[in-house]
Each structure stands twice: as C-alpha cells, then as structure tokens.
Amino acid sequence: MSESLFMKLTEEPVKEIDRLIIEQIKSPIELLNQACYHLITAGGKRIRPRLMTLITGLISPKDIYNENILSLAAAVEILHTATLMHDDVIDEGLMRRGIPSTNSAFGNKVAVLGGDYLFTKAYNATIKTTDARISRTFSDALTTLVQGELTQMSNTANLEVTEESYFKTIYSKTSVLFEITTKIPGLVLNCSDAEIESLAKYGRNIGYAFQIADDILDYTSDSSVLGKNIGRDIEEKKITLPLIYTIHNRQGISPETVYAAINGNDIDAIIRLINETGAISECDRVADRLIKEAIEAISIFNDSEYRQALGELAYASYKRKY
Numbered sequence: 242m243s244e245s246l247f248m249k250l251t252e253e254p255v256k257e258i259d260r261l262i263i264e265q266i267k268s269p270i271e272l273l274n275q276a277c278y279h280l281i282t283a284g285g286k287r288i289r290p291r292l293m294t295l296i297t298g299l300i301s302p303k304d305i306y307n308e309n310i311l312s313l314a315a316a317v318e319i320l321h322t323a324t325l326m327h328d329d330v331i332d333e334g335l336m337r338r339g340i341p342s343t344n345s346a347f348g349n350k351v352a353v354l355g356g357d358y359l360f361t362k363a364y365n366a367t368i369k370t371t372d373a374r375i376s377r378t379f380s381d382a383l384t385t386l387v388q389g390e391l392t393q394m395s396n397t398a399n400l401e402v403t404e405e406s407y408f409k410t411i412y413s414k415t416s417v418l419f420e421i422t423t424k425i426p427g428l429v430l431n432c433s434d435a436e437i438e439s440l441a442k443y444g445r446n447i448g449y450a451f452q453i454a455d456d457i458l459d460y461t462s463d464s465s466v467l468g469k470n471i472g473r474d475i476e477e478k479k480i481t482l483p484l485i486y487t488i489h490n491r492q493g494i495s496p497e498t499v500y501a502a503i504n505g506n507d508i509d510a511i512i513r514l515i516n517e518t519g520a521i522s523e524c525d526r527v528a529d530r531l532i533k534e535a536i537e538a539i540s541i542f543n544d545s546e547y548r549q550a551l552g553e554l555a556y557a558s559y560k561r562k563y
Contacts, residue, residue, distance in 0.1 A: 245557065247550035250298065251291040254305055254314075258290045261315035266362050276347045276355040281322050283338040288558060289321055289422045290314040292447070295554065296440060297426040298547035299539065309370055309429050316366035316379070317422050323359035324386060324418075326352050331390065332473060374428050382421045389413025398478035400500055404485055408449065415455075416448030423447075439538045443551070446535035450528040450559040456481035457524055458561075460512055475508055482527070483520045484511070490518035528559045 266277050293314040297304050304310065328334065329342040330352050336342055344352035360383065367376040392410050396402050423444030427437040459474045460483060474481055480488075480503075488499045494514060502510040515521060532555045542548060 247554040251294045254294040258314045276351050289317045292422050295551050296423050300430050316363045320363035323356040326356035382417050385413045385417045402480040411452040415452040419444040419448030442538040443535045446531040450531045453528050454559045486520035486523040487515050487518045492518050
C-alpha cells in the first residue's frame with residue numbers, strides 16, 4: 242500500500258505496537274523465539290494494528306497511546322500471526338511474506354507449537370484487562386476461527402458452495418479478527434452499545450472485502466508480488482467467490498465446463514473462464530457495497546482525519562496488489 246493518510250497517522254503507534262509484540266512473545270527457548278520472530282519480523286501490512294489505532298483516534302485522539310489499547314493491538318497481531326503459522330501447515334504453504342513459511346523453515350512440529358504458543362500469548366494480554374467483555378471477545382473469536390477452518394475443510398471440492406456459505410466461512414476465517422480489532426477500542430473507551438456495533442460492522446465489512454481481494458489475487462497476482470504461492474486455492478479445491486460467480490455466470494458458459502477445469506486443476510482454463518464470465522467485476526461490485534456500508538457505519542462519529550483515514554484504508558484493503 243502506498244504512503245497515505247492512514248499510514249501517516251499510524252506510523253509511530255505501530256512502531257510501539259511492534260515493540261510490544263516482540264516483548265510479549267519473548268521466550269526463554271531460543272528455537273521458539275526464532276520460529277515466532279521469523280514471520281513477525283518479516284514485515285506484513287500490519288493492517289489490524291493500524292485499524293485499531295485509527296479507530297482509537299476516531300473515538301478519542303488523546304488515547305492513541307493508551308497502554309491497554311496498544312497491548313491489545315499487539316495481541317491481535319500475535320493472534321493473526323498464529324493463524325498464519327497454522328494455516329501454512331494445514332495448506333502446506335511454502336512461502337509467506339516473501340520468505341519461506343515457518344513450517345518450511347523450521348518444520349511442521351515447530352510451526353504448530355509456535356502457533357500454539359502465540360495463541361496463548363495473545364490471550365494472556367486480554368486477561369490482564371479489567372473488562373471481562375474483552376477476554377470474552379477474544380475467546381469467542383478463537384472459537385470462531387477454529388470453526389471457520391473446519392468449515393472450509395468440510396467444503397473442500399464442494400462445487401455447490403453458495404455465496405451465503407462462502408460469506409459464513411470467510412467471516413469465521415478472516416472477518417471476525419477485523420471485527421474484534423475495531424470493536425476493542427470501543428470497549429476500552431466505554432462507547433455506547435450502538436457505537437460499538439457500528440465499529441464492529443465497519444471491521445466486519447472490511448474483513449469481508451479484504452478476504453475477497455485475497456481470493457482474487459490468488460488468480461490475478463504472482464508469487465513475487467503476493468509474497469506467497471499463488472494458485473493454492475484451486476490446488477486445494479477451495480471454492481471462493483471468483484469461482485462461485487464463474488460457475489453461476491450469465492454468459493451461458495455451463496457449470497460443467499467450469500467443473501471440468503476445476504477438477505482438472507487447469508489453472509489457465511480457470512483464469513480464462515473467470516475473465517470471460519466477468520466474475521472479478523461481480524466481486525468488485527460486492528466489495529464496493531461492503532466498503533460503502535462500512536464507511537456509512539462509522540458516520541455516527543464526528544468527522545475527523547481519523548474518519549477520513551478509515552475511509553481511505555477501507556478502499557486500500559481491497560484495491561491492493563499483495
């Protein structure tokens with residue numbers, strides 16, 4: 242993502258969050274440090290810490306460096322990293338953020354245990370708060386994440402996956418983490434229930450759009466830009482939104498033609514069909530609606546540079562190249 246208002250407003254707080262991440266996950270076991278630092282220090286967009294920073298600024302700019310919020314932003318990023326480490330083991334991914342994945346560099350056993358360790362460290366940060374709603378929010382998100390992974394596994398090679406089912410899955414796998422990211426500052430800063438729900442809706446919708454972009458990039462990017470292997474979805478028979486719209490197209494291309502390409506792992510044929518059916522444009526239309534609804538949700542807060550930056554970040558989360 243290019244330098245922008247949301248990057249400018251979050252640059253210094255994110256540096257502090259990065260420092261807290263390293264502090265929170267430090268272990269006396271050097272192998273564990275190496276495995277966990279491997280991915281965390283490899284960069285990444287840090288979109289969740291940036292979101293939490295901007296939401297805090299939207300509510301109360303003076304609380305940008307609120308210790309509880311900074312610590313919880315670090316916890317969310319640690320939790321996200323744990324899910325990536327486990328995902329790469331499950332999917333047998335070899336690259337992540339342009340470097341060998343943790344499982345590729347250290348083996349599956351270390352990657353799984355490293356991910357488990359990060360889950361515990363993320364949750365530890367939440368129980369240090371005095372608000373039981375925050376630890377419950379994290380706990381519920383962890384449950385949802387696991388359920389989402391299993392739901393996706395159960396839908397492998399299911400060519401009849403519906404759009405509704407797809408959105409339920411990506412809520413559980415991706416969107417829920419965005420939702421708690423934008424909800425937590427509202428809990429810490431004692432926002433009203435209506436305000437907290439508006440913040441949650443913003444995060445939820447951004448999470449949906451972010452995952453749709455990820456699913457598109459698996460067909461339109463390349464590994465040197467994306468930083469991870471492309472074409473993995475079709476290899477693993479994951480039926481994502483571009484494929485759903487390709488199967489149920491309005492151009493007269495039969496579902497059987499699409500099924501044949503999917504079952505044959507014919508990535509070139511699938512990309513051609515995605516382009517011919519206008520599936521990406523359909524995805525764009527849905528993502529645009531979700532983003533507009535997200536921006537509308539936070540319009541109940543006073544206009545400010547933080548609200549403007551959140552609108553900018555909403556579109557940047559979808560219109561990205563990696």
